[in-house]
Amino acid sequence: MRELLDPKNDFVFKRIFGSEENKDVLLAFLNRTFADSGDAPLTEIVIMNPYTDKDAPLDKQSIFDIWARTNEGKLINVEMQLFNKYDIEKRTLYYWSRRFSSQLQEGQSYRELKKCVTINILNYAFIPNTRYHNVYHLREDETGLELTDDIEVHFIELTKLSDQSVPVEGGLVNWLLFLKGADKSTWEVLQMNEPTLKKAMTTLEFLSMNEEARMRYEARQKFLHDEASALEWATEKGLKQGMEQGMEKGMEKGMEKGMEKGMEKGMEQGRLEVARNMLAKGLELGVIAELTGFSVEELKKLNA
Template sequence: MADLLDPKNDFVFKRIFGSEENKDVLLAFLNRTFAESGEAPLTEIVLLNPYTDKDAPLDKQSIFDIWARTTEGKLINVEMQLFNKYDIEKRTLFYWSKRYSSQLQEGQSYTELKKCVTINILNYSFIANNRYHNIFHLREDETGLELTDDIEVHFMELSKLNEESISLEGGLINWLLFLKGADKANWEVLKMNEPTLKKAMDTLEFLSQDHEARRKYEERQKYLHDEASMIQWATEKGMAEGIEKGIEKGMAEGEKKKAIEIALNMLKMGLDTSVIAAASGLSEAQITDLRNRS
């Protein structure tokens, strides 16, 4: 049997959780997630961007996040992050705000706005505590009084889990251990009280044996690793140049031309403005101007 594909690969993740035929898998995962934030279970969801064969691993237009809506109109975004792109908290709020504001059509009242939930599954540690699942809302500092329930952000950090964490009672942790890549010998225990998890496992096994799925997976893996290498290079280069030269003093014309060339190449890769600015020495305003003109 072929080696199992990595379910953390966002292409595979969307095939398992974001396809119409596996909508029950996503629903079960979301209900385990929301149980930890004290919310009532969902009975139905609508996929807003279900996986299709048009989702090409190297196409920048393909969206490997999962967008869903509940019957009450609540919007949910689930995103898998293999590598640390930095500024994840700002990136999260930026995309949350775009989803939230996009609900209103011209002339509609603010009362039409529905709750937006962002779920980030991270393959690295981000929050300075030992909790693998952290949930954020908008509350008053002293009293904990909630200003609005419309914003909810989840961070799930797979790096904080190990296979000793398997829960015989089931729950979100078993889903996350599956995503982390738990030894197949432990699958029976993981799905013992998570019957829908078996369908996720069956889907992963099917994809792992499908030649075309494996080809697309490997293309996506290469793209993701190249992107991670570029981010690491950009960060290290940006730090070195910042120390040695001092970006605030400006650059000679030749250096500026080179910086613009670097920035344009990185824009094509879809990297964040802050990362490009650190690598090239250009300001974020200059990067934004290049993005608008390219």
């Protein structure tokens, strides 16, 4: 049998969890995710942007997130992040707010707004603790009193899982080990713990044998690697130049105050350099805006 595709690739992930025929797989995964944080299980979901064969990995309009809605109207967004794009917390809040506010039509009451849940599955460490599943809500600092239940953000970090930690009972960790790429020799135990995983595994095996799916996977994988490399190169170069210029300005102005001002100016110059490098690499304006803090209009002027 050919080598299995990586289920962390967002294209493959959506094929497994975001297609109509695998809606039961998504429901089982979501219920284990919510159970892990103490929430009640869902009985039914609607996939709002199901995968279709028209989705192309290199089409910039394609969305490989999964959007779902419960019977009660709760909105759920599941996103797989293979590489660190930085500022994930701000990016998460930005897209959460767009999803939350987009519910309201003209003339509708704020009471119509439903809870929005974001689930970020990360292939890198982000939260400074050892927990692989962290859940955030909006609560008062001292008393822990919840202001509203409408915001819920999950960060699931696959890199915090041990490859040897195959559980002996059902639960979220079984799904995460599958996503992380657990050795196939453990699959039997994982699917015994979580029977619906068998369908996810069968789907992955089918995709791995399918030439068209493999071609799309490899195209998407190349795009993701190129994007990550371009971002890393642009960031490193920009920061290095910013630090160097900041040091020069600081030395010219002398002592601590001059160094501080020079560093600030140098860092700003570095930020400009990062943006220019990203523009030169052809990254989307929206992505550059998220990563650098410049507005799209400012980037257009910079690119003129």
